Every structure is written in structure tokens, then in C-alpha cells.
Amino acid sequence: MKISFLSVLYFVLTTSCCFSQQGNVTINQDKHIAVLLNLKKQMNKSANSSDRYKIQVYSGNRSGAQNAKKEFGSSFLDWRATMQYETPNFKIWVGNFRTRLEADRALKKIKRKFNSAFIFKPKKEK
Numbered sequence: 001m002k003i004s005f006l007s008v009l010y011f012v013l014t015t016s017c018c019f020s021q022q023g024n025v026t027i028n029q030d031k032h033i034a035v036l037l038n039l040k041k042q043m044n045k046s047a048n049s050s051d052r053y054k055i056q057v058y059s060g061n062r063s064g065a066q067n068a069k070k071e072f073g074s075s076f077l078d079w080r081a082t083m084q085y086e087t088p089n090f091k092i093w094v095g096n097f098r099t100r101l102e103a104d105r106a107l108k109k110i111k112r113k114f115n116s117a118f119i120f121k122p123k124k125e126k
Contacts (some may be wrong), residue, residue, distance in 0.1 A: 053103035053121055057081065057114045058092040067088035068114070075113050079106065093122075 003048065058068035065083050069092050070080045076094075084091045094117075097103035103119045110117045 035043055040075050042043040053095070053100060053118050055094045055097075055107055055110055055119055056091055057094055057117045059089045059112065065092055068092045072096070072114070076110065108113060 057072055058065055069081045069083055070095065072092065079095045081092050081094050084093055095103065095106055097106065100119070107117060107119055
């Protein structure tokens, strides 16, 4: 009994020592990656800025919004449509236009397919 207990204890101690590992991780990356990440953060902030214009294509229930987004994506490859939820409706917003003129030109094309579309400036997010 004593021998079996000692042999099990010996086995446990030796296996725990054999499987423990230590290592060092060295990350080699270009110094410009940090600069690019900061630039991307700034671009994302300005993309959601309230000084930009967007076009609303649809407002209603979820299934209708999904269908409108799919239809828009297949009809217009120049702009990306996003789905937003503002109680109680789902909305499809398009574009991120810097000027009203740019948004008006896009609206003229979009209205051929989505005649209820209109231009707006999103409210600032807090």
C-alpha cells in the first residue's frame, strides 16, 4: 500500500514537472501599424459625424428593411446601405456625403427606384 502510494506520488510529481512550460512571445510588427490604426479611428469618427449627409431609403418593419437593403445593394453598387433601429422602426440609410450637392446627386439616382428616399443629417451620438 505504501509503495503504491509513493509510486503514484512520484508519478504525479514527475509528470507535472515535465509538462510545465515557459516561453517568451516576441511580436514583430511594422511601426506604421499604430499610425494606421489611429488614422482608421479618426476616419470612423468622422464617418459618423453629424456634419455628413445621408439618404434614408426605407423606414418600417424589420423584414421590409431587410428586403429594401437587399434590393438597394443589388441596384446600387456605389453606396453601402446600413440598417439602423430607431424605436419603433428599422431604417435603411445610405451613403456618407460630405456636401449637400453630393447627396442631391445621389438622391436623384436613388429616387428612380426608391421614390420615398430623402436626405438628412443624423443627430450627434452622445
